[in-house]
Amino acid sequence: MAGKTLFDKVWQAHEVCRNDEGQSLLWVDRHLAHEGSFHAFNKLAERDMPVRHPECTIGIADHYVPTNARNLIAVQPKVRSVIEQLVDNTRKHGVELIGLDDPRQGIVHVVGPEQGITQPGLLMVCGDSHTSTHGALGALAFGIGASEVAHVLATQTLWQTKPKRMRITIDGQLAPGVSAKDIALAWISRLGADGARGYAIEYAGSVIRGLSVEARLTLCNLSIEGGGRCGMIAPDEKTIEYVRGRPYAPKGEALAQAEAYWRTLFTDEDAQFDREVALRGEDIAPIVTWGVSPEEALPIDSMVPDPANETSPSKARQIRDSLDYMGLKPGQKLEDVTVDRVFIGSCTNARLEDLRAAASVLRGKNCRVPGIVSPGSTLVKAKAEAEGLDRVFVDAGLEWRESGCSMCVGMNGDLVASGERCASTTNRNFKGRQGPGARTHLMSPAMVAAAALTGHLTDIRALRG
Amino acid sequence: MEPMNQFSAVALPLPLENVDTDQLIPARFMKEPRKPNGYGAFLLHDMRFDSSGEPLDFMLNRPEAASSEVLVARRNFGAGSSREAAVYALVDHGFRCVIAPSFGDIFASNSVNNGLLPALVSEQDCERLLEAMAEQPATITIDLQNQCISLGEQTVSFDINPTWKLKLLNGWDDIDLTLARTPEIEQFRTNYKNRYPWLG
Ligand code: SF4
Numbered sequence: 001m002a003g004k005t006l007f008d009k010v011w012q013a014h015e016v017c018r019n020d021e022g023q024s025l026l027w028v029d030r031h032l033a034h035e036g037s038f039h040a041f042n043k044l045a046e047r048d049m050p051v052r053h054p055e056c057t058i059g060i061a062d063h064y065v066p067t068n069a070r071n072l073i074a075v076q077p078k079v080r081s082v083i084e085q086l087v088d089n090t091r092k093h094g095v096e097l098i099g100l101d102d103p104r105q106g107i108v109h110v111v112g113p114e115q116g117i118t119q120p121g122l123l124m125v126c127g128d129s130h131t132s133t134h135g136a137l138g139a140l141a142f143g144i145g146a147s148e149v150a151h152v153l154a155t156q157t158l159w160q161t162k163p164k165r166m167r168i169t170i171d172g173q174l175a176p177g178v179s180a181k182d183i184a185l186a187w188i189s190r191l192g193a194d195g196a197r198g199y200a201i202e203y204a205g206s207v208i209r210g211l212s213v214e215a216r217l218t219l220c221n222l223s224i225e226g227g228g229r230c231g232m233i234a235p236d237e238k239t240i241e242y243v244r245g246r247p248y249a250p251k252g253e254a255l256a257q258a259e260a261y262w263r264t265l266f267t268d269e270d271a272q273f274d275r276e277v278a279l280r281g282e283d284i285a286p287i288v289t290w291g292v293s294p295e296e297a298l299p300i301d302s303m304v305p306d307p308a309n310e311t312s313p314s315k316a317r318q319i320r321d322s323l324d325y326m327g328l329k330p331g332q333k334l335e336d337v338t339v340d341r342v343f344i345g346s347c348t349n350a351r352l353e354d355l356r357a358a359a360s361v362l363r364g365k366n367c368r369v370p371g372i373v374s375p376g377s378t379l380v381k382a383k384a385e386a387e388g389l390d391r392v393f394v395d396a397g398l399e400w401r402e403s404g405c406s407m408c409v410g411m412n413g414d415l416v417a418s419g420e421r422c423a424s425t426t427n428r429n430f431k432g433r434q435g436p437g438a439r440t441h442l443m444s445p446a447m448v449a450a451a452a453l454t455g456h457l458t459d460i461r462a463l464r465g
Numbered sequence: 466m467e468p469m470n471q472f473s474a475v476a477l478p479l480p481l482e483n484v485d486t487d488q489l490i491p492a493r494f495m496k497e498p499r500k501p502n503g504y505g506a507f508l509l510h511d512m513r514f515d516s517s518g519e520p521l522d523f524m525l526n527r528p529e530a531a532s533s534e535v536l537v538a539r540r541n542f543g544a545g546s547s548r549e550a551a552v553y554a555l556v557d558h559g560f561r562c563v564i565a566p567s568f569g570d571i572f573a574s575n576s577v578n579n580g581l582l583p584a585l586v587s588e589q590d591c592e593r594l595l596e597a598m599a600e601q602p603a604t605i606t607i608d609l610q611n612q613c614i615s616l617g618e619q620t621v622s623f624d625i626n627p628t629w630k631l632k633l634l635n636g637w638d639d640i641d642l643t644l645a646r647t648p649e650i651e652q653f654r655t656n657y658k659n660r661y662p663w664l665g
Contacts, residue, residue, distance in 0.1 A: 013657075016646075017646065021627040021628040021631060022628075027653060027654065027657060029664060036495065036548065039499070039550070049640075064496070078496045079496055081496070082496045127549075129545065129546050129571055143547040143571055144571065144574075145549040146549035146550075146575070147575065147579065148578065150640065151639050151643065154643075155640065155643045155647075155650065157650055159639055161626055161628065192541075193544055194544065197570060227541070227567075227569070227570065250663035255663070258661075258663045292483070293541075314482075318482050411492050411493070418516060428487065428546075430487040430488065431487065432491050433487045
């Protein structure tokens with residue numbers, strides 16, 4: 001019998017049954033609910049249904065929370081109403097809430113791993129596409145829509161068609177200045193923003209094993225930007241060490257049992273993947289996006305593409321459209337692109353290591369452009385402050401804010417103005433993502449810090465050099 | 466949900482790649498309640514209106530758009546966030562089908578859960594349809610049972626996940642189907658707790 005992949009093992013452990021068309025009904029271990037879940041709770045209310053297993057859902061306020069204060073005093077009434085609906089819905093159904101004023105509050109995909117809610121081998125869902133993040137610990141985790149959230153609330157299960165399996169192997173070594181963000185943008189720019197559509201991704205290889213757990217979270221977070229259903233990394237000793245002792249992690253005898261199981265979660269040597277992709281660590285440079293899709297990304301030492309060099313007319317039109325929105329000239333050097341502001345935050349790059357990476361570039365220097373730093377969680381904020389990172393950012397001229405999704409999506413009002421260009425550690429450079437008419441360039445925290453210092457897109461390697 | 470089978474309607478060409486969910490409904494509209502007005506007015510809002518709210522020269526602003534039920538777009542339609550509001554915006558505007566060579570995964574399942582057919586065609590067939598439309602609205606016929614699309618002389622076939630097809634054809638709702646399996650789920654749960662006691 002052929003061996004199994006990590007993904008197959010976790011999938012199989014959760015399969016309740018299959019229907020005649022081959023879809024599987026999966027048991028859901030953990031469901032995370034943010035403010036956007038009001039549509040799903042409304043669907044339950046329409047049918048007058050209870051939450052079947054309230055102990056399996058945790059509410060976390062992140063998308064709409066203000067980052068300049070921890071209260072709702074100055075918050076716009078409609079934004080406030082969305083936050084309050086999460087409070088009401090969780091209270092009504094007996095669901096635990098990590099609310100605005102909770103010391104554990106933060107972005108759902110930062111809080112999950114941080115609190116030990118995320119564990120190897122779990123099946124986790126959330127009404128948010130970046131749920132793929134949690135796969136970094138060996139969980140099977142993916143984003144779902146509001147109807148599916150309602151289904152999970154009502155039944156603690158979910159119907160899914162089994163995706164195909166893709167392995168992205170990265171061997172070799174990363175050059176200095178290259179991070180997990182660059183690995184992700186490298187494969188997405190190569191395969192396309194729908195390159196992994198229909199696949200469950202497993203990241204493997206020596207580079208991946210060498211990544212810290214936090215860097216792995218960044219990499220898996222971006223799986224969805226390449227269209228992947230989920231991204232997973234087999235748990236190893238680093239993973240187990242990371243989970244152990246966290247508030248929601250198993251303890252004592254249960255921990256020993258759990259650890260024994262977690263160590264079985266790897267891809268068997270003779271297991272088959274539907275697609276294999278290989279990259280060399282040495283070949284990956286610091287990358288920035290130039291367009292309006294994460295696939296429109298290039299190494300920082302390149303030039304903005306010229307549609308005149310494109311043979312396909314539709315591709316050329318696409319490039320022209322992106323350049324037009326981004327206000328860029330064909331053939332312009334990426335390093336010559338000036339920025340108006342920076343943002344360091346989001347579930348992609350706002351964990352402690354990310355803040356340290358940015359702070360190490362900024363320490364003792366002055367930024368040319370304004371910007372805000374929003375830690376991934378309130379706990380990350382406290383830890384960063386204990387290390388004095390907040391002073392580094394503030395002394396360099398950036399604003400040190402509270403935790404939330406903030407300028408990643410602007411739902412709380414933290415927006416990039418129309419026509420402004422922002423160097424951002426976030427995950428989406430879509431048109432209007434950071435505000436109507438906003439121009440977003442995605443890159444790693446160190447690269448954002450470098451751009452903040454020089455006022456233009458900057459090769460971190462040269463700055464360090 | 467209404468069952469769907471064969472229907473003819475006005476189709477609009479939207480010959481763009483990567484029409485992501487942030488474009489389908491910009492985030493700032495998502496704090497609005499869906500009732501009573503629906504999300505139709507927010508659909509592709511920033512492509513339809515300039516910053517002062519003036520309508521732009523865009524397909525969705527044409528008079529034919531009011532009665533159109535089908536969109537034909539390029540690859541990676543609905544990529545991005547899991548916001549089901551993107552589907553609500555399409556459905557509330559009156560759309561019943563989007564034709565494209567690829568869809569964001571979560572968008573596609575959200576579509577089916579709201580009675581919107583994500584009809585997957587090959588890149589070539591998509592270009593044929595767009596060419597036949599010549600940047601104009603056109604009448605199109607969608608036959609879900611036989612998985613084919615006709616537009617003038619052109620007939621192309623489309624792909625759809627078999628469970629999704631069944632759900633759309635019958636107007637089924639997942640929650641009812643799943644609740645019928647409650648004993649099976651409870652049995653699973655008992656075994657599961659025995660195997661993974663630290664999760665119980
Ligand atoms: S930080 Fe951005 S990508 Fe992450 S959950 Fe919040 S809005 Fe979504």
